[in-house]
Amino acid sequence: MKTAIATVSISGDLAEKLAAIASAGFDGIEIFENDFLAFDGTPAEVGRMVQDHGLEISLFQPFRDFEGMPEPQRSRTFDRAERKFDLMEELGTDLMLVCSNVSPFSLGGIDRAAADFHALGERAAKRGLRVGYEALAWGRHISDHRDAWEIVRRADHPNVGLILDSFHTLARKIDVNSIRAIPGNRIFFVQLADAPMIDMDLLYWSRHFRNMPGEGDLPVADFMRAVSATGYDGPLSLEIFNDQFRGGSPKAISIDGHRSLLYLADQVRRAEPASSFHVPEMPDRVAVSGIEFVEFAADEREAEDLGAMLHTLGFKRTGRHISKDLALWQQGDIKLVINTEREGFAHSSYLVHGTSVCDIGLKVEDAAATVTRARALGAEPFEQPVGPGELKIPAIRGVGGGIMHFIDAKTELANVWDIEFLSMADMQGPADCGLTAIDHMGQTMRHEEMLTWLLFYNSIFATHKTPMVDVVDPAGLVRSQAIENDSGTLRITLNGAENRRTFAGHFIAENFGSAVQHMAFATNDIFATASALIQNGFKPLIISPNYYDDLDARFGLDDDMLERLRTGHILYDRDEDGEYFQLYSPSYGEGFFFEIIERRGGYKGYGAPNAQFRIAAQKRFMRPMGMPKV
Ligand SMILES: O=C(O)c1ccc(O)c(O)c1
Ligand SMILES: [Mg+2]
Numbered sequence: 001m002k003t004a005i006a007t008v009s010i011s012g013d014l015a016e017k018l019a020a021i022a023s024a025g026f027d028g029i030e031i032f033e034n035d036f037l038a039f040d041g042t043p044a045e046v047g048r049m050v051q052d053h054g055l056e057i058s059l060f061q062p063f064r065d066f067e068g069m070p071e072p073q074r075s076r077t078f079d080r081a082e083r084k085f086d087l088m089e090e091l092g093t094d095l096m097l098v099c100s101n102v103s104p105f106s107l108g109g110i111d112r113a114a115a116d117f118h119a120l121g122e123r124a125a126k127r128g129l130r131v132g133y134e135a136l137a138w139g140r141h142i143s144d145h146r147d148a149w150e151i152v153r154r155a156d157h158p159n160v161g162l163i164l165d166s167f168h169t170l171a172r173k174i175d176v177n178s179i180r181a182i183p184g185n186r187i188f189f190v191q192l193a194d195a196p197m198i199d200m201d202l203l204y205w206s207r208h209f210r211n212m213p214g215e216g217d218l219p220v221a222d223f224m225r226a227v228s229a230t231g232y233d234g235p236l237s238l239e240i241f242n243d244q245f246r247g248g249s250p251k252a253i254s255i256d257g258h259r260s261l262l263y264l265a266d267q268v269r270r271a272e273p274a275s276s277f278h279v280p281e282m283p284d285r286v287a288v289s290g291i292e293f294v295e296f297a298a299d300e301r302e303a304e305d306l307g308a309m310l311h312t313l314g315f316k317r318t319g320r321h322i323s324k325d326l327a328l329w330q331q332g333d334i335k336l337v338i339n340t341e342r343e344g345f346a347h348s349s350y351l352v353h354g355t356s357v358c359d360i361g362l363k364v365e366d367a368a369a370t371v372t373r374a375r376a377l378g379a380e381p382f383e384q385p386v387g388p389g390e391l392k393i394p395a396i397r398g399v400g401g402g403i404m405h406f407i408d409a410k411t412e413l414a415n416v417w418d419i420e421f422l423s424m425a426d427m428q429g430p431a432d433c434g435l436t437a438i439d440h441m442g443q444t445m446r447h448e449e450m451l452t453w454l455l456f457y458n459s460i461f462a463t464h465k466t467p468m469v470d471v472v473d474p475a476g477l478v479r480s481q482a483i484e485n486d487s488g489t490l491r492i493t494l495n496g497a498e499n500r501r502t503f504a505g506h507f508i509a510e511n512f513g514s515a516v517q518h519m520a521f522a523t524n525d526i527f528a529t530a531s532a533l534i535q536n537g538f539k540p541l542i543i544s545p546n547y548y549d550d551l552d553a554r555f556g557l558d559d560d561m562l563e564r565l566r567t568g569h570i571l572y573d574r575d576e577d578g579e580y581f582q583l584y585s586p587s588y589g590e591g592f593f594f595e596i597i598e599r600r601g602g603y604k605g606y607g608a609p610n611a612q613f614r615i616a617a618q619k620r621f622m623r624p625m626g627m628p629k630v
Pocket of ligand 2: 134165191239
């Protein structure tokens with residue numbers, strides 16, 4: 001499989017774009033004419049630059065408003081084509097993309113267009129060049145790949161073929177199975193893009209909101225399955241017009257793009273084993289059966305504060321590491337580690353971010369295979385020297401440079417706690433508060449990073465995204481989207497802050513980057529947990545009484561329940577399937593906090609309607625600590 005990306009997809013000048021594209025592992029580029037026109041160098045120099053990066057120019061585009069023109073425009077478009085053929089020869093590419101005509105002068109008629117393409121094919125053939133025809137979703141006469149294919153078929157010229165673009169086909173909801181009947185060798189090129197489902201004008205949607213396959217809502221994998229069934233084995237090329245990507249990091253966007261193609265190809269290989277499509281093998285998406293542990297990096301003094309907070313939450317200190325300064329805290333199935341080592345990864349994480357989560361351990365079926373898949377998709381492996389008596393636990397880098405370790409039951413990794421930790425009886429341990437598991441973790445990041453991590457999680461793990469919700473912070477919007485598996489054993493919320501005055505934005509700024517901002521523990525009885533917490537000296541986040549008056553108006557709760565919520569500072573939500581109860585700790589440091597939740601029935605969400613009131617309460621609490629007043 002060859003991969004390519006259109007130069008419009010990323011930011012920078014041509015030289016920056018090429019460097020980023022090459023280092024992400026692409027084989028080729030689509031040169032967008034404007035990127036060439038803006039470049040101060042000859043076509044031959046561009047061709048050499050591309051070659052020097054180990055890339056090829058897979059395609060030159062776009063050639064607009066060609067087919068079906070009346071005279072005198074028709075003669076002029078052929079002259080224009082010859083000029084662009086000259087340019088292509090100098091650049092060193094043999095394929096031109098002709099997109100369907102949008103000119104008001106253009107005349108319809110399949111045969112007229114086919115005759116024009118036949119004539120263009122003759123001219124291209126003289127120079128050893130080829131032309132491909134793409135139906136733009138908003139083309140004046142041709143806006144459907146089935147019509148474009150009929151024109152190519154009737155043009156009946158070996159140098160004229162079809163170009164498919166998933167966006168144009170899927171945006172118009174054209175049945176992708178119509179692609180299966182097209183001979184693969186008549187498809188000259190395939191462009192791929194996804195997009196979030198937004199009801200808007202097709203052209204505007206296409207030019208501003210496309211994103212990488214797997215980042216949006218379009219069935220790009222179904223499209224690609226149909227393409228693979230044709231026997232097409234040419235490049236898969238990303239053509240992503242996206243306002244955010246145009247201003248983003250060319251390197252990061254290129255890496256995401258390359259990952260998206262590998263992930264897509266892997267899905268297609270599994271779904272269409274008979275296709276001739278040649279793609280690298282990798283283990284399947286990884287099922288996660290739970291969060292094995294979460295590790296905090298801290299110094300000794302802050303470890304004491306954090307330990308005191310855990311104590312009030314009902315955690316007991318149950319173990320210490322055989323040779324390192326690592327303390328294990330447990331309650332129910334939850335394992336938390338506080339790492340106060342003076343060297344190694346956790347220590348460097350502490351130096352950069354202060355006390356924060358530096359490592360997340362996930363339970364998987366095969367830890368080594370998990371890292372194999374992650375690496376195949378371009379994730380960064382993580383290793384550090386293993387001390388005597390310690391296990392080598394497979395790991396990769398995750399959000400904000402943090403580590404994700406993988407633990408499986410098929411190897412000795414399952415016994416890591418017995419092997420590496422000495423158990424200690426915490427005699428003065430607090431009363432258990434009924435916390436059973438980690439329900440979810442919230443990772444806070446810049447808004448622009450959300451698609452990166454969405455793709456990271458969903459390509460490596462058997463997870464899916466939930467719809468994006470807007471959370472209103474008094475200082476701006478925070479967007480929140482959950483990544484979860486079907487069984488609910490892995491739930492991660494990605495929270496994207498648009499500015500640093502929000503509670504989430506403040507956390508990123510002070511923490512020097514993206515990280516876990518909160519952990520939510522599950523209980524089976526929120527009221528019993530709430531009183532046990534109070535017994536332990538826990539002080540819940542104080543919620544405004546106004547919230548409870550509104551709750552009563554919205555849900556008509558009985559008086560007793562409402563009173564218990566109010567006195568316990570417990571937030572409440574309900575959906576078709578069940579109920580949700582939330583209780584918060586005050587925030588710690590620059591905005592880290594704990595949450596305790598109970599899900600009753602099949603409640604699916606995360607209490608988004610309550611987030612605004614929770615944030616307001618947290619900001620009231622933080623103000624004396626230097627949070628800008630908003
Ligand atoms: O938006 C456009 O004009 C445009 C141009 C070329 C393409 O390949 C495309 O998909 C869209
Ligand atoms: Mg296109």
